[in-house]
Amino acid sequence: MSDTIALDVAGLAKTYRSPGRDVEAVRDLTFQIRRGELVCIVGPSGAGKTTLLRCIAGLLDLSGGQIRLDGTAVTEPPAGMAVVFQEYGRSLFPWLTVRGNVELPLKEKGLAKAARAAKVAEALDAVGLPDSADAHPWQLSGGMQQRVAIARAIAYEPSVLLMDEPFAAVDAQTRADLEDLVRTLWKRLGVTVLFVTHDIDESVYLGQRVLVLSNRPTVVLEDVPVDLPDDRDQLTTRSSPQFTKIRTHVYELVQSAKRGERPEVR
Amino acid sequence: MKISELPRRVLIALGLPVVLIALWWFASAGSTSFFWPPLSTIVEAFPETWTADPWLHDVLPSVARLLGGYLIALLVGVAAGTAIGRSRTLRALCEPVLEFFRAVPPPVLVPVIALFAGYTGSTSKVLTIALGCLWPILLNTVEGVRSLDEVLLDTARSYRLGRVATLWHVVLRGSSPRIAAGARQSLSIGVILMVISELFGANRGLGASIVQFQRSFAIPQMWTGIILLGLLGVVLSALFRLVENRSLAWYRGQRDAERER
Numbered sequence: 001m002s003d004t005i006a007l008d009v010a011g012l013a014k015t016y017r018s019p020g021r022d023v024e025a026v027r028d029l030t031f032q033i034r035r036g037e038l039v040c041i042v043g044p045s046g047a048g049k050t051t052l053l054r055c056i057a058g059l060l061d062l063s064g065g066q067i068r069l070d071g072t073a074v075t076e077p078p079a080g081m082a083v084v085f086q087e088y089g090r091s092l093f094p095w096l097t098v099r100g101n102v103e104l105p106l107k108e109k110g111l112a113k114a115a116r117a118a119k120v121a122e123a124l125d126a127v128g129l130p131d132s133a134d135a136h137p138w139q140l141s142g143g144m145q146q147r148v149a150i151a152r153a154i155a156y157e158p159s160v161l162l163m164d165e166p167f168a169a170v171d172a173q174t175r176a177d178l179e180d181l182v183r184t185l186w187k188r189l190g191v192t193v194l195f196v197t198h199d200i201d202e203s204v205y206l207g208q209r210v211l212v213l214s215n216r217p218t219v220v221l222e223d224v225p226v227d228l229p230d231d232r233d234q235l236t237t238r239s240s241p242q243f244t245k246i247r248t249h250v251y252e253l254v255q256s257a258k259r260g261e262r263p264e265v266r
Numbered sequence: 267m268k269i270s271e272l273p274r275r276v277l278i279a280l281g282l283p284v285v286l287i288a289l290w291w292f293a294s295a296g297s298t299s300f301f302w303p304p305l306s307t308i309v310e311a312f313p314e315t316w317t318a319d320p321w322l323h324d325v326l327p328s329v330a331r332l333l334g335g336y337l338i339a340l341l342v343g344v345a346a347g348t349a350i351g352r353s354r355t356l357r358a359l360c361e362p363v364l365e366f367f368r369a370v371p372p373p374v375l376v377p378v379i380a381l382f383a384g385y386t387g388s389t390s391k392v393l394t395i396a397l398g399c400l401w402p403i404l405l406n407t408v409e410g411v412r413s414l415d416e417v418l419l420d421t422a423r424s425y426r427l428g429r430v431a432t433l434w435h436v437v438l439r440g441s442s443p444r445i446a447a448g449a450r451q452s453l454s455i456g457v458i459l460m461v462i463s464e465l466f467g468a469n470r471g472l473g474a475s476i477v478q479f480q481r482s483f484a485i486p487q488m489w490t491g492i493i494l495l496g497l498l499g500v501v502l503s504a505l506f507r508l509v510e511n512r513s514l515a516w517y518r519g520q521r522d523a524e525r526e527r
Contacts, residue, residue: 057424083424090417095439095516104435105425138520156425 006192007033007056007160011065014051025051027217029065033160038186038193040203042250043213043221044258049196050086052218053164056194057083070159082153086165088146092137098124099133102152109156123155124148126185143174147181154185160192168198176234179206183232200254204228204247205237212253214262221257224250303486308493311486316494320475328472329498331388332460335395339452343400344445347407348437357408368405372398372455373462380466391463391471398459399452403445410444411437443517446510453506457499472498 012029015022025048033039043049054060056067058077067074069081085091092101099120106116124130127147137145146166153161163182167175179202186193197203203210210224226246228237237243291305316325350356350364376394383390414437422436438445461473469478476491 054420057420059420059423077424077426079426081424083421085417085421087417090415091421093418093421093436093439094520095442096435104431105427108425108427108431136516136519138516138523152425 004034005032005068006035006037006070007194008068009056009065010068012052012055012062012067013064014048014055014060015063024217026055028219029213031211031220031223033192033194035159035192036190037209038183038195038207039209039211040195040197040207041211041213042197042200042203042254043218044215044254045198047213047215047257048218049198049213050164052213053083053162053194053196057081057162080159082156082158082161084146084149084153084161084163084166086168088142088149088166088169089137091149092145092152094136094138097134097136098129098140098148098151101137101148102155105152105156119155119157120151123151126154126188127151127181141174143170143178146170146178150178150181150185154189154191158191160194163193163195165197166195167202175202180234182206187230200250201238201247204243204250205232205234210246210250212250212257214257215260219263221261221263222253224253300483301485303489308486308489312490312493315487315490324470324475325472325494325498327388327470328460328464331391331463331471332395332456335392335459336399336452336456338392338396339399339403339456340449342396343403343448343452344407344438347404347445348411348433348441350404351408351411351441352437357412364401364405364408368401372401372459376459376463376466385466391460394463395456395459399456402451402455403448406444406448406451407441410441413444414440443514446514450503450506450510453502454499457495457502461495 009029009031012026013024014026015024029052031039041049041052051060055062056074058074058081069078072078074081093104096104102120102123103116106119111119120133121130124133127150129144129147129151132140132144132148137148140148149166167178170178182193182195183206185191195203195206197206204226207226210226212221212224213219214221224246228240228242228246287305294302294304295306297304350360372394375397376390379393379397380390383393418436418440419432422432427436460471461476464471464473465477472491472495476488476495479485479488479491
């Protein structure tokens, strides 16, 4: 059983300590993500979603609990993890071309030049940007920039792909396209995806499961299974009664989280 | 830049200088003042003043000292600035001292440095130039490194970029616009200090020559020296811009793109 678990978060707690004031952001988070799963995390704003994601990414020290990726405890950014940040404009290196951005982590991995070129071309192709390799990120639209960030992440061939509200800053149409891109890539590459969002519809549309978080200090309010067919599209899936039902349920959960409702202490 | 734009740009760049030279030429044409000779006299004096020997023994050594001091300042400034910018502790430790040294005008250091490094050799002059150029580069590097985007650094960390790659591809590239701003400031300080460092006890060098012409009342020659100094400044800043245009093209492009949005 344990080798089908890609990401294991057990009793995660995070308190920001500063002189005279401690802020308890995450109290006790426990969940597991199986290999190849696509799980969304949704919660009211200020629920510590970004804190959680930065902890999982190994960018923040934990105050308690443990995170294991492929059985190994995460104490620093692990090799098998790639992150797509919300601020695409700030996470791509503006002095590198699109190719340079995708290639840089591969260079650090020690891949040979030919292998790098092949992977870069493949990744850019997969996100629909085969002709933009020589452009600089700032020459592209926001949606395209986020595609580049996704290309960089998949070229890195992570076992878990973390996405931190990646589409929060793009327009609605681009957003729909990018959501479908994530579904397509996930199915094609078999990568495990943990997708953090504040958008309830997005979480239901994308995920196989939706973890609803409480407000601060954060715990998991409910683990909602999304029993929608695997083939989803923006029109039929979003208008199906089942989608509406799950969406309503998640919506109510988030509303109750906002009111400060918390699960019974086990 | 399109080819058709080139003549227009050259015209714009040269327009004001041509007008100023013309003004100087005609205003000074009939001048009988000893200290204010006609420009035509100065122009005539130029080739006979700056022959092979002064080029070799005055101008080139001066320029070499300038470049030497400037490069030392660049290396030390960027290295120390990066270290200070990256470490909060180091920054807290250094900041008051840096503020103090920045406030000391570099020319007052000339006699002090000369005391330690000697009046006549190149060492004291290179040291003076280096010390004067250091502060703008150092302080701007600190500022540039400190204001690096957190998201970029997080990205570098999450993709496990090593120390060297992070330093080279992220920290230095990211702070290069600020470093360049400091380096540009330092270049003009360097030219000033090149001259000043030769005012005390040097008998050769571009700055020393100008002073000697002045003291021996060789006024047209003195003017040619001043003009040469100005031209040197123009050439250096053009070279600087050439390097800057190449390495900071991304920065300008990004800024323009942001402005359009």
